[in-house]
Amino acid sequence: MSLSLVLVQLLNGAQFGVLLFLVAAGLTLVFGVMDFINLAHGVQYMLGAYVAASLGVWAGDFWLGLLMALPVTLLIGLALEWLVFRHLYQRDHLAQVLATFGVILTLDEAARAIWGSAPLNVPQPGGLPGGIEIMPGLIYPVYRLVIIGAGLLVALLLWFLVERTRAGMLIRAGASNAPMVSALGVDIRRLFTAVFAFGAMLAGFAGALASPVFAVAPGMGDNVLILAFVVIVIGGIGSIRGAFIAALLVGLLDTAGRALLPDLLRLVMDASSARQTGAAIASMLVYIVMAAILFFRPVGLFPGPRA
């Protein structure tokens, strides 16, 4: 394998990692600040993609659809928080898992009822040059660079919000001792509502960004959700920095496994079994690494405020 091929695969891994970070950021924020397990985060990702696709078709432009999807997913987040989630904050994690799983089933079927079972037509992002030829015959679409840029911006924005603003200070304080913050005269419920809605909007933003690349179909959030959980478990629950590094790690590991393992295994076994074993191990790789990290560092690489 040539050096340029390795570099291209590294880029692929980093880009997949950034996309995972976009999804995991909202999840880890909500979990870290509110100690609330939100399985429905993947559904909010799906809704973001659907709303952006529908509004994009309606407006005739992908970017307008993306822009309009942000307030819509924010409102959906607020509505869900008000209807379901705020009644669960005081409950244990099992009750939260059950209730939010119910939300997944309900909203997946609702999406099917509204938009149908078949994958949706999505307008392709206009106004961008096609791509950069990074290897003979292989184009790297500029849109993927936009995704990477968006991921980095979100990471910076979150860091700034949480570490450098008054709201962020309250969020950190609320995470470590909610009753005390409440006693100081801060409406902690409203703060939590705002954090939750912001997390939902981040998920929606990730879904909207992913919609031109991935199939927009009912249940599209479920696969992503599992990987997002792997990311926040590896990174340390509640830690934005941990989520960012873990997302890159997962993206790179997954890509490296898929790119290299089948070829490496060919050195020790025959071609056809190497291919299938390689593929099987590659798909398990991130989970194996997660298990190892949980074993040696149960709180994750960069433990968040609650650990």
Next chain:
Amino acid sequence: MHRRTLLTGAATAATAAFLGFRPSILRAQPAPLKVAFVATLSGPGAALGNHMRDGWATAVKQLGGTLGGRAVETLVIDDELKPDVAVTKVRAALERDKVDFVAGMVFSNMLQAVYRPVTESETFLITANAGPSTFAGKGCSPYFFSSAYQNDQPHAAMGQAAQDAGYKRVFVLVPNYQAGKDAVAGFRSRFKGEVVDEIYVPLTQLDFSTEITKIAAAKPDAIFTFMPGGLGVNLVRQYRQAGLGDIPFLSTFTVDEATLPAQGDAALGFYTASTWAPNFDNPHSRRFVETFEAEHGYVPASYAAHSYDAAHLLDAAIRRTNGDVSDKAALRASLEKGDFPSVRGAFRFGQNHFPVQDIWLCKVAKRPDGKYQTETVKKALENDTDSYAASCRMG
């Protein structure tokens, strides 16, 4: 004593009712036929199930709500892609609703779940999509018919098409599960050139950039892939976005009318293998496409066509027995004749009750009205009998 009198009286009345009245009621208005139409209508595979249900409904409506001159009632059953659910619901249809036929079946593992309960109750089972090798060969049954194809045929046809096109080096990319492995085996049964690499990806794969990079580095003459549903949408979009569109994209169940609305321009010119395409030029096919689009508002895929054909198959067979479905041997002989107005033109069954038919190489095209459909390019396999038919012995 008292009770016995009562029982005797009741029995007499029942016998009288049975002997005296029932035949006349039957003559006046026979009970409607009941068909259980089983398809996956929820979960990720639901798009194909919808095509099939709508294809069946189109035919039944066209036939005025009758099959073979008898009123028909369709019980639509959602198997939820869960074998236990499929068995429970189908058993209920057999035992409680006493259905006369079971039709539909999107996925092979669902068919495998309901196959024995249905055929052992001596009810005719018509698959309109799933065609696993087990029931085409040794496990074939006199009560089982396919209006679709045997699973291997489209993959083999694509292998033949690659061979005919003179491709020397083909790159193979499939999901890592049984159907993916079957696809590779089917393709390689006809393609004799070099397979540069075979890549197996998990069924939950989102991003194909790693694989696409490998394809670009290998510079094959063509790729062969089998990526059903959302996987296919991801792959086709990303393949096109990466600028690989010039490498011929040979596929099965990856670009069809169920996924084309989402793939759009990205799929233009990509190849698939099918028994039928919406541009088939025969009156029956044209009428089907026209009616289907008017009623359901989208372009039918071959799944819809096979379900439509299943209804017409039953219609013709029941008509030949003058509406009698109780004489199973006669009905079977009538079904075996095939001979119904199929959207595929002439239609006949092989000895294992699977169609002997042409498999076409098809290509994605945009119609003048802006919708996408697959269109025939040429016959890849002519009058093809699947390779399991020879080992079928009908008991």
